[in-house]
Amino acid sequence: MEWNSPEPPRSITVRRNPHRSARPTTTNAAPKTSTSHSLSSKNLKIPNFPLDDILSMDIQLNTNPKIPSPNPPNSLNVFLRVRPLPIAPPKSKQIKPSKPSKSCLTINDSQSITISPPIRDNRLKSEVFNGFSHVFSSDSSQDEVYEKLMRPMVEEFLNGRSGLLAALGPSGSGKTHTVFGSAKEPGLVPRALRRIFESDAGKSSLVSRSIYLSVFEIHSEKGKGEKLSDLTPDGSDIYMQQSAVKGLKEILVKDVAQAESLLTHAKSKRATATTNSNSQSSRSQCIINIRCAAEDTEGESEAVLTFVDLAGAEREKKTGNKGGRLLESNFINNTSMVFGLCLRSLLEHQKNPKKPLQKHFKSSLLTRYLRDYLEGRKRMALILTVRSGEEDYFDTSSLLRQASPYMEIKFCDIEETLNLPRNKRRHQIIGNEQKKRVKLTIADGRNDVTVISRDSETFQTKEAKSREILDGNNGIPVSRVDENLLPEVNCTDSNIHRQYYFMQGFSKALWVVLKQYKERVKTMQKDINILTENLRVGDAKYLVMEEELLKLKSQCSCPNQVIGVTSCSMGGLNSEPSFCEEEFTDHGKVVSTDVQGLACLECKEKEILHSSGEKCTLHVCELFGVAAPEEPHECSVSECKTTNLSCEKALHTEGKVDVTLIPKSSENHDLEEESQSGSVTDGLQELQGSRCVNALKVHLGDSSSGPKSILSVDESIDTDFILTSPHKANLSSNELKIFSPHNHQVHQSLMEYQTPHDMSKIDCHESGQRKKCDIQSTDAAACLHRSHVVDLIDQGESCGRDTPNNIDKENAGNGPGSKSRLEKKETSHSKPSKAGRPKRRLMPASSLLLRDTGSIGAIEENIHFRGGKGGQKLVEDEHKRTKGNACLMRLLKNHLPR
Numbered sequence: 001m002e003w004n005s006p007e008p009p010r011s012i013t014v015r016r017n018p019h020r021s022a023r024p025t026t027t028n029a030a031p032k033t034s035t036s037h038s039l040s041s042k043n044l045k046i047p048n049f050p051l052d053d054i055l056s057m058d059i060q061l062n063t064n065p066k067i068p069s070p071n072p073p074n075s076l077n078v079f080l081r082v083r084p085l086p087i088a089p090p091k092s093k094q095i096k097p098s099k100p101s102k103s104c105l106t107i108n109d110s111q112s113i114t115i116s117p118p119i120r121d122n123r124l125k126s127e128v129f130n131g132f133s134h135v136f137s138s139d140s141s142q143d144e145v146y147e148k149l150m151r152p153m154v155e156e157f158l159n160g161r162s163g164l165l166a167a168l169g170p171s172g173s174g175k176t177h178t179v180f181g182s183a184k185e186p187g188l189v190p191r192a193l194r195r196i197f198e199s200d201a202g203k204s205s206l207v208s209r210s211i212y213l214s215v216f217e218i219h220s221e222k223g224k225g226e227k228l229s230d231l232t233p234d235g236s237d238i239y240m241q242q243s244a245v246k247g248l249k250e251i252l253v254k255d256v257a258q259a260e261s262l263l264t265h266a267k268s269k270r271a272t273a274t275t276n277s278n279s280q281s282s283r284s285q286c287i288i289n290i291r292c293a294a295e296d297t298e299g300e301s302e303a304v305l306t307f308v309d310l311a312g313a314e315r316e317k318k319t320g321n322k323g324g325r326l327l328e329s330n331f332i333n334n335t336s337m338v339f340g341l342c343l344r345s346l347l348e349h350q351k352n353p354k355k356p357l358q359k360h361f362k363s364s365l366l367t368r369y370l371r372d373y374l375e376g377r378k379r380m381a382l383i384l385t386v387r388s389g390e391e392d393y394f395d396t397s398s399l400l401r402q403a404s405p406y407m408e409i410k411f412c413d414i415e416e417t418l419n420l421p422r423n424k425r426r427h428q429i430i431g432n433e434q435k436k437r438v439k440l441t442i443a444d445g446r447n448d449v450t451v452i453s454r455d456s457e458t459f460q461t462k463e464a465k466s467r468e469i470l471d472g473n474n475g476i477p478v479s480r481v482d483e484n485l486l487p488e489v490n491c492t493d494s495n496i497h498r499q500y501y502f503m504q505g506f507s508k509a510l511w512v513v514l515k516q517y518k519e520r521v522k523t524m525q526k527d528i529n530i531l532t533e534n535l536r537v538g539d540a541k542y543l544v545m546e547e548e549l550l551k552l553k554s555q556c557s558c559p560n561q562v563i564g565v566t567s568c569s570m571g572g573l574n575s576e577p578s579f580c581e582e583e584f585t586d587h588g589k590v591v592s593t594d595v596q597g598l599a600c601l602e603c604k605e606k607e608i609l610h611s612s613g614e615k616c617t618l619h620v621c622e623l624f625g626v627a628a629p630e631e632p633h634e635c636s637v638s639e640c641k642t643t644n645l646s647c648e649k650a651l652h653t654e655g656k657v658d659v660t661l662i663p664k665s666s667e668n669h670d671l672e673e674e675s676q677s678g679s680v681t682d683g684l685q686e687l688q689g690s691r692c693v694n695a696l697k698v699h700l701g702d703s704s705s706g707p708k709s710i711l712s713v714d715e716s717i718d719t720d721f722i723l724t725s726p727h728k729a730n731l732s733s734n735e736l737k738i739f740s741p742h743n744h745q746v747h748q749s750l751m752e753y754q755t756p757h758d759m760s761k762i763d764c765h766e767s768g769q770r771k772k773c774d775i776q777s778t779d780a781a782a783c784l785h786r787s788h789v790v791d792l793i794d795q796g797e798s799c800g801r802d803t804p805n806n807i808d809k810e811n812a813g814n815g816p817g818s819k820s821r822l823e824k825k826e827t828s829h830s831k832p833s834k835a836g837r838p839k840r841r842l843m844p845a846s847s848l849l850l851r852d853t854g855s856i857g858a859i860e861e862n863i864h865f866r867g868g869k870g871g872q873k874l875v876e877d878e879h880k881r882t883k884g885n886a887c888l889m890r891l892l893k894n895h896l897p898r
């Protein structure tokens, strides 16, 4: 797209300091305001809005956009820890310690391992598993595991982000060792608590932070269903409702010692049993929650860090479990399998969104409790513990095959929700702190919610923050019309997401509008370009025509150029209007064309050599289509001079307004001479022998003559030709009046012709028996280009001029060598003494100089317009005028450049 507006700069230079010349000096006498204004004006460089860049973006306008998470998408971190190979204790002192079994696992790098089947089984091949967040070797310490695995999660937890770490692995692979550790080698939970309290000690007094700890387990006694047990001291029976554990005690932990004590108590309270794989094999899924509630000047924040120590999957052959223990083992394996199914479903759903997210979480209490994590709404990490012995090959291989694909799980829709602590608070309140139940009914526009507060002291605050209570921060919704309508998402996050959604929609709508606007601008720009091109072509044509005109002028042997063409109409008694068009030059060459096609006159200059040896120029008019006189008329030297002088002065006088009426008769009235003497009236009186006015030639050459000159014919003057000038006529009001003869019946009432260039016009109108021709000119030079039309339709019976019929008759009899109509007229009207004078006959028509053929149309229109009253006759004679126009066209073609 061609964009006329200036393009935005590619780079913008911002001058931080004003230019040296713009810096105010100490001696600067300029007012401070002006200086600051100049500085501000220099600094206020507003870069152009990158509209093109924005509109060039390709935005997919999906109707149901997925709200992206404010956090970048994170993959599920899967760590792998290899337990050291156990050293079998010597069975007796005499027998040497047995050699450690061979390892089936080889660590390739920190993210990749290779497991190899036992040598004796040739059907199996080595497998490589890579992509782990980190692989902890068998000799890795607890501290190393914490630093690389747990520390990032703890730091995020301290910043208000919740997280989950789940330990998976076969029985005896070291899950409990990794999570809880021992007194010598504390695991991740005690280390995390230490780190949490360390950071709490460094906080300022303005920040109040509370750490709560809750531990419970899910187990199955002899396979008779799942059961929840609170592992904290004084923990009572708890149960799960929906995804919330009810009755769970949440203990406010003051220090690390208290936390470790609670952990020790929970570990000891946890159900364990001795199996072939582990002397203290965990028989339950243990969940540890560390909740941090912080309150500072910026507000309240809360996060939960959850640890899950799953019971290890067991093989019947390996564990040797039987009976109830076997049922217990089935429950453990089933829970691990459901846990894996949930993650697998999440992964498949993320790979193919069309595949629905299976609700495997309903199959176990653990997965119900961890539903948000298993459905990808909360961030979690996995640590896989394996044993590397050859005998553990199948367990290790099975676990890695199952869990290694979990690395591809993405956490794209993270919700920083706080359901878990809310649930825990529910358990705590319901089980232990239901001292004072205060009902608070909140009308949230949808349902009435009853909130039970912990005590009456905090009720006032909770009432004020009733809606926040609904989010689970400080209250418990105990009854709703529909519990499913309980907001599962934090209102703040929901509002943020809603605002984001609306802003995204608004931005896209704005983008669409801008796109449409750009298309419209493109279309308009194309139109502008087309118009500009047309204008340029028109200018080029104009220049070409001007050049051709100049060339034509240069080719003309005459010193001067054609200065005008005037057309007029004439009418006689009982005759139809006839039209004659003339082209004349300033050297006196006149071409007169009878538009009716009856006769086309051409007046030429011809040099005549007199017997006295002197040369003079004569004007000889010839008829087109009629045999021109073979011999020019002889004239005397004085007559030639006079005629020549008359022509030159009458035809072109720049800077003046000349009105020329050429006498039809050959009477030697040198009107120009008379006008110069100021006796126009006398000159007109001498022309009274003529019958009517049938020729008028107008030159507009001087704007100084006034914007308007009036030309009229006095009825008392019975003449055909009047030559005068407003300047020289010495008439009042710069007027020249020409009245029609006495007995002529004036038909034309008003005629106004606007020249094609709209610069000059001549108005002819009737006032009683008086006809006036108003000539207006706004530019003296316009006489070179304009067409002036003077309509002097006169049907007086006494008009002796030739009617078209008469002319036709006359011409009809003309043969080669016969005299023209002008000559006949001259014979009838001219004095004998002037018989030898060359006849210059101007038909009663105005002259027009047509620059191009387009003027013809204007003339045609004008002819029609003038037809006013006699329009019907004009229509009847249309074909005759067409012949005349053809003659005019032939004449113009001979003069126009080719």
Ligand SMILES: Nc1ncnc2c1ncn2[C@@H]1O[C@H](COP(=O)(O)OP(=O)(O)OP(=O)(O)O)[C@@H](O)[C@H]1O
Pocket (backbone or CB within 6 Å): 082, 083, 084, 138, 169, 170, 171, 172, 173, 174, 175, 176, 177, 178, 278, 280, 281, 282, 283, 310, 311, 312, 313, 385
């Ligand atoms: N990385 C390790 N370094 C040293 N000893 C370990 C390591 N991992 C596990 N152990 C030891 O192995 C034994 C079994 O470990 P642990 O109880 O943690 O296994 P488990 O995976 O929890 O088994 P289960 O699922 O049956 O409870 C423990 O005595 C523990 O001290």
